[in-house]
Amino acid sequence: MSAGGPANAAGLRRDALRERLALFSLSLPALVLVVVTMVIPVAWLFWLSFLADDGSLSLVNYRRLVVQPSYGRILLTTFEVSGLATLICVVLGYPLAYVLSQLRPRVANLCMLGVLMPFWTSILVRTYAWLVLLQRNGLVNDWGKRLGLWEAPVSLVYNLPGTLVGLVHIMLPFLVLPLYGSMRAIDRDYLRAAANLGASPAAAFRQVFFPLSLPGLLAGSLIVFILCLGAYVTPAMLGGGRVIMVANGIATDIQMFFNWGAASALGVVLLVLAAAMLFIASRLTRLDRLFGSHGT
């Protein structure tokens, strides 16, 4: 029995610390990589946005964002496009997620492969496919004429509709996946209880199923919206220069004008927007858990 204090306490504390450090060091390489290649460069950009051309600290870059109308247009376009794309994704994605959640797990998993397939094809390939499909003598126009929907070829690409189609195609899986998960998790007994208590199928859906699926829907919508905010390739390829979103503006400022100040300021705005959306998302999901589903 040791005379000075509880037995082995100091040694055990040292052992515990050593183990904690050893386990932390497992994450260290990944952390170093992320900090060096992402955190530091982005922080650098942050810093750049507050520098004027002569190197002094100033808000001139942000002032330019407010004063020059082109930037206002860019931000407006970005929100419009992101909002529209998210809306379309919800309208198309909800029914799909619902049907998938009703299938037997094995069949659903197979269909999921189809939903996930866009993930393992390059965004370029997908956007290219839409270019082909939506061009003046492309498949869609062809069939439109054949089905008598229109006479002259409709301009479906190199504009807003084309961009939206491309965006929705890319973002849909991001909505369907969390929504599917949330729908699968809904206890079937709730629906049975609703039917037992006298609810018609439509009422059961409206008052029981839909509210319970809202957390997944909200999560998916926010993910889609945030991703759309930062979209680059799709508006670049399918927008024909008519759809300029924040990411395009940033790229142009760098590649054409070498205006790092403007680009970084715009970038900071984008980052702040994305972070704000994320924050709202986390608040919403927490609130949801607190209050449960609304409804009569």
Next chain:
Amino acid sequence: MSRDASLPISIRQVAKSYGPVTALDHVDLDIRSGEFLTLLGPSGSGKTTLLMVLAGFTRPDQGSLRFGDHEVIRLAPHKRDVGMVFQSYALFPHMDVAANIGFPLRLRRVGKAEAAARVERALEMVRLAGYGRRRIDELSGGQRQPLSALDKQLREHMQIELRRLHEALGMTTVYVTHDQREALTLSDRVAVINHGRIMQLDAPRRLYERPATRFVAEFIGESNFLPVEASGGGYCLAGQRLKLPADFVPGGPRLLMLRPERLRILDGAAPDQLNVLHGTVQDVVYQGDTVLVQVLLAAGAAVAVRAASTSGAMAAIPQRGAPVRLGLAPDDTALLADDGFAP
């Protein structure tokens, strides 16, 4: 050269806290060489934590742990040479049975031939000879793991198997359970543990017949408790002086512990040496192997009496509402301190 598997274990002042929660409260425990000791307690009592400390997976805040002469408290789990059996089987599904058993041998670089022979012997000992090539998912529940997730009969059969193995191998064994019947069946001694502290350490019989505190009495077996008044060097229940066991040591306020099966329904004249309690029969419940009789004592409390279900014994039970006399042998008259602990 095989290491000694029957080393005594000495636990001194082992303490572990998780923030404000005390998991182990300066535990002292001595486990004898070759003994089968069970840590018995409710969930959250600290029994699993103590076992994890023994195995080395939980590092205590302080304390000493010796296997024989060696201080092992700071030793990594893989150096301690303890065999641990997990609740969730923890059999490696990506290896067959022989590879599972031979895993520790392979780690110690035992030669292939010797390892194969030892694996075979081990399989024979657990009555799975010839199962070496089987994959884990081909084994039934009872083959994978004795006890826990098995049904009652299979479990009891397995408990006896476990005792047999322990007797054959003579290893110092520490077992963890919340099932008091299992603890009594398997163990040489049982340590009842609650709130990170050992309440009582005794052989099964003493634990059952002489529980030290109310918590232990309630945790092991069924019992009812009646407060008794101290009077002139002894104790009284409802004014009647109680005949106490020979080894009784008086002192302080006490509770009378009544085990249902130790109360006898008296028929005719009461033998002199028994304590007698008077009451009225409330209910008689037939339970197959025994009959449970609910009695409301004249002293005011309700007690349960367990009687044999033979036709003779049942005939002696008065009807509902009829008066009844219960006999309690002095040796079964256990008075214990009310420690205020809820089990």
Next chain:
Amino acid sequence: MSWLGGPASETQITHRARLWLYVLAALVMAFLVLPTLIVIPMSFSASQYLEFPPRHWSLRWYANYFGSAVWMQATATSLKAGALTMLVATPLGTMAAYGLFVSRLRWARLVPALLLAPIVVPVILVGIGIFYAYVKLKLVNTLLGLVLAHSMLAVPLVLVVVSAALKSYDMSQERAARSLGASRPLAFLLVTLPQIRFAVISSAVLAFLTSFDEVVVAMFVSGGDNSTLTRAMFDALRDQIDPTIAAISTVMILISSLLVVLSQVFGRSR
């Protein structure tokens, strides 16, 4: 089609009553899956112009692709970058996933947040930020710079996939191995890793594809001799819609699908 009258859900609504829903869902599925696939027959079209369905079949675009030194160089770069990214991101992400899962650090919430940040931060920012840094470090247009950037993008994916697998893994197996005499690293290698190998292999494939398919960062960071395939495609698409792109796209789809199928086959524990 008697099943049409059968109950479709707990509310006993019939299949017939919600047939419209099934049709809608099928259409959306088709919308998701088909467009990518039309690239494949297109690549075999003989015509100079993008036409679908092709009137005449030919392999000229493949000849164009495989015969062009520029395209082949770009393909080689992409494959190399993908393989190296996979080799870097998978161990880094797996180690981090294991370390985070097993430790109980008080700052254990900051570390995963940081490691997941690359998914959350808009990729254009990452692109220009890295470009800026690489200009100073002279890493622009180098394979090393590209691999580092892509690995950073892939690590969060590996982390998420492997962490999910660890969550449903019974850690007492590793403890059992340790009580039997295996040190912690050995127990991980002999017992845990074989059982999460499906997750590790799929995350490796994901890491490869993240790099192989990546456009934005590559646009800023790869160039000249070290241009990636996607960078070359992006530049080509700006100029004219060359059907060679269809051939390249088909090859890319093939490589991706093959990898995914292989990972399913080899990763599955029995």
